[in-house]
Amino acid sequence: MYKNYITGQTALTLNLDFAITNNHLANAISWFVDSIPEDVLFGDTAKTGRPAYHPAMMLKILLFAYSRRVFSGRKIALMLEEKLPMMVLAEHQKISYHTINNFRSSDYAN
Secondary structure, eight states: HHHHOOTTOOOOOOOOOOOOTTSSSHHHHHHHHTSOHHHHHOOOSSSSSSSSOHHHHHHEEEEEHHHTTOOHHHHHHHHHHHHEEEEEEEOOOOHHHHHHHHHHSSSTTO
């Protein structure tokens, strides 16, 4: 089998390395949440089912959304798809609004 070979077609290279500036609020929130001791942040996790999202990451996206006055779980999930700082904080993971709302009502967020 051969690699695709098409003559006369131009190549388009894309730079997919997206970053936010060092003085962006998302970086300050990330630094703040990372400074929280692990024994405060982590609790008992379930032994069965799908692995949970990291509580630090969930807290970061919630704090950033709240700083932008976005409180709806559906709108936060939409921000994760559209806003670069949210993508960076969530490490490009797609999180459903249901998961966001469950995290907010869990013992982690209270």
